[in-house]
Amino acid sequence: MEVKLLFVIVVALVAIDHSDSNEIILDGCRGECYGVEVPYPFGIGNSNVGTPCFLEKSFELTCNNTISSLTLGNIPVISINIYQGQADMLSYVSKYCYNSSGVSSTTTDITLTSIRSFTISSKDNKFISVGCNTYGYLNSFYNNTEGYSTGCLTRCYGNNMEIHDGYCSGIGCCEVDIPPRMREISTIAGTFDFENFTGPLDFNNNCSYSFVVKNGNYTFSKEHLVNLPFDTSTVVFDWSVGNETCEESRSKGTITCKGNSTCVDADTGYGYRCQCKKGFEGNPYLHGCTDIDECKTGQNSCVSDHNCHNTNGSYICFCPKGQSGNGTKEDGCHKKNVLPHIFIGASAGFIAILVGTCLLYLTYQKRKFFKLKQKFFEQNGGLILLQKGKESSHTKIFTANKLKKATNNYDEKLIIGRGGYGTVFKGVLENDTVVAIKKSKIVDAGQLQVEQFINEVIVLSQINHRNVVKLLGCCLETEVPLLVYEFVSNGIHNENKRNNFNWENRLRIATEAAEALSYLHSSASIPIVHRDVKSANILLDEDYTAKVSDFGASRFVPVDQNALATMVQGTIGYLDPEYMQTNQLTEKSDVYSFGVVLAELLTGKKPFSFVKLEENTNLATYFLSCLKEDCLFEALQVGILNEGNKQEIVEVAIVAAKCLRLKGEERPSMKEVAIELEGIRLMSKCHWVNNGDKNFEEIQHLLPMSSSSEKYEHGDSSSGSHQNTKYDSIIKDQEVLIALPSGR
Structure with missing residues (x-):
């Protein structure tokens, strides 16, 4: 009875987490091609809903109907092993043949430099040369430059007595190990003076062969000196995911290893592999690994499967009722001695105490x-x-x-x-x-x-x-x-969706976002400064209605105050330069950030580029310089400009330039911005705006006038060159706390 109670307690303390999913491919994706299984992270094309079936581009495969084979690039794939991180592929044999007609030769190249995730396995392959008076070279290349070479040679001198089937000993056949970390190789076969050689061996076709082959997949025969019976050989490739170590990927949150799996750095010097933990199986790259039921599969050390209880990642052996022991094959189970009644009573008392203790413990835990x-x-x-x-x-x-x-x-x-x-x-x-x-x-x-x-x-x-x-x-x-x-399902920060927005949608989204910020500044019981206005925080619902989000950095501005002294906080590229200099937060800081959003909607460019070679790292500076130099239309994102909306685009650009003035007091309020944008939208619906007889040259003439009279009338405070110098100095001298977008 004590054993039964202890068993129940042990079982209650073990957490069992079974997963029904043993799938190895993504939903809606093709799982095989000409008999070859295609497990994730590999995949063929896109799913039936348009999403990629592979983890990253280097794992995209093709089901090539022309050659009836699954291929990676132009290399046929015959098997993929996600547990060992390997794939078997086919490679051609290099030949050098001589006969009365002359010399013919072929060289085999295996090129995977564009797919750094794949490396020729040095442990599971051999380089082999076959023939008499034969040499073979295995050359490696890095960035189209020869790295290092290896090879072997065999000479028979006309003596066939020492050539034996099944032995690649250096006479008729030789082999060498593959150096590590080879991605791009070339195999070459050659001969030592075949033209002048005569001997007792009767060769119908004097050929030399060289090839890389998987260990155990080739057995030498003397008949191969006359004719090698195959043109291709199986080669093992090691593969890995990502381009960083486990620690680097884990710290960045980009690691792909799922539940009940571990990350192992690839010994190829590139990326990592995912492996299921002991006691688990499945696809660690997709749904994670699930528990192995050792009691059903026989992978246990219990006396029998009936004496086995499965747990999450392991199992427990126990003895049948009436027997004692640990239930393993090593120690087994033994019959119990008949206990006196006094011990039975003591056991019952012990159980009562144990139950009472458990109840007290549960009460304590509940209160805790x-x-x-x-x-x-x-x-x-x-x-x-x-x-x-x-x-x-x-x-x-x-x-x-x-x-x-x-x-x-x-x-x-x-x-x-x-x-x-x-x-x-x-x-x-x-x-x-x-x-x-x-x-x-x-x-x-x-x-x-x-x-x-x-x-x-x-x-x-x-x-x-x-x-x-x-x-x-x-x-x-x-x-x-x-x-x-x-x-809210969508966002204008989604690059694919943003590129498909037409001008009408962009103008409407800008107007709605401006109305929301105007409400926060003017209509809330206490004015609210968002402090992190950016395109990533403007979401779109199913009807593509704009919704401003992420108020983690927002601040109230009391009615009796015009500004708040705060630590500078926001996102680089959107930050108000005046706020960065003074630490004084005002509603005009949101206006500046909204001006950057308008410039994004017009140009399609990012607000700030971290690439040193990029000519225009700051969008605000770039945008204002385009207005000043009358090249606005050249800066627009391709596809949004047409004959009917030129004037609207000019007007919106003017609003954006007003928002981007360096001095906060010279910027309009968000309420004024919202009214101007709504006016532009209403104007676009009027018939006279879209009149084809409107002289575009007159509208274009407004741009430099507006640039000088409206946007630059405050002198150096808004000039493009001054802002560029000012902004760069602020970036260098001011420490800024950057809050990354929450994605909501």
Whole structure:
């Protein structure tokens, strides 16, 4: 009875996590080609929904119907092993033949320099040369320059007595090891004076052969001296993912190894491989590895499978009722001695004590868990929220269990964005509502983190605007605080979608974003400065309605104050130069950042380039210089300009230039910007604006006038050259705290 109780306790303490998925390919992708299985991270083309079937471009394969083979580039692939990180491919044999008609030769090149993920395995291949009076070279190349060579030779001198089938000993056949880390090679076969050689061997065709072949895939025969019976050989390639080590990828959050797997640096000097942990199997690059049931597969050391209990990643051996021992084949099980009744009674008493102790322990744990939730509530700013009860009364409080279930225990596959203050997950609540859940990062000095989190709750709870992302609620009873938002599926920071936006959509999105910022500055009970206005924080719903998001850095500006003294915070390329110099945050700082967004929508360029060779690293400077030099239309993104919208584009460019003035007092307010953009939209709907008889040359003449009279009338404060010098000096001299986009 004691053994049974202990067994139940042990089983209760073991967490079993089985996964139903043993898939090795992505959904909607082709899983094989001419009998060859194609496991992820490899893939053939795109899925039936248009997404790539491969992890990265170097793993894209082709099902070549012309040669009835699966190929990587132009190399046929015959098998792929995701557990050992290897792939078997075919390579041609190099030949050098001599007969009465003359000499013929072929050289084999294996070129994978463009696919650095693949390396010829030095452990699983051999370089072999076959023939009499034969030599073979294996040359390696790096960047089209010869690196190093190896090879072997064999001479028979007409003596066939020492040539034996099955032995590649150096007479008739020779072999050498493959040097490590070879990606691009050339094999060459040659002969020693075949033309003058005569001997007792009767060769119908005097040929020499050289090739790389997988260990064990070739057995020498004397008949091969007359004719080698194959033209291709199997070669083993080692492959790896990524282009950094495990540690570097893990620190950047780009590692692809999934659950129950480990990361191993590739010994080829490039990237890494993923391997399932002991006791697990599956595809570590796709759904992760699942538990192996050792009790069903016979991979256990128990007396029998009936004496085996499977656990997550391992198993437990036990003895049948009435026997004692550890249940393994080594020690086995033994029959118990009949215990006196006194020991049975003592056992019953012990069990009663044990049960009572367990109940007390469970009660203690429950109280401890309750206190821990209270601690997290206070630690995550719950008391601050209670003190601000009126401001946050409309905020719903979610339990940790509901949000954990909504995100499938915060599955990494549901991550839709990462930012300076946390990670955003896509989740589905019990009522099938799709939400975005922001999980803040854990930091040692957590007070600033808590203030940022509570600040965002308080700011968003007061906002009710169609162009501002809606806060649904929060959760404070976990170690990491959580915010729950409405889910917005798109963003103008998505490069593919942004390139497809026509001018009308861009103008509408800019107008809606301006209206949202105008609301924050002018209509909220206390003016709110967003402080991180950028294209990544302007999201689009299903109807492509703009919604401003991410208020983690936002600040209230009391009615009796015009500016706040704060540590400079924002995203490089969007930061207000005046704010960076003075640390004085005003509503005009958002206006400057919005001007950069307008320049992005017009030019399609990034706000700041970190490439040293890039001519125009700062978009604001570049954009203003284009206006000054009358080359606006040359700077526009290809595809948005047409005969009907030239004047609208000029007007929007003028608004952007006003926003980008260096002095905050010279910039318009967001309310004025929103009114101007709405006016331009209404103007575009009027028939006279699209009149083909409108003289475009007159409109173009407005640009330099506007540039000089409107945008540059304040002298050096807004000149392109001055701003460039000023901005560069600020970047060098001012330490700026950059908050990465949260992706929400």
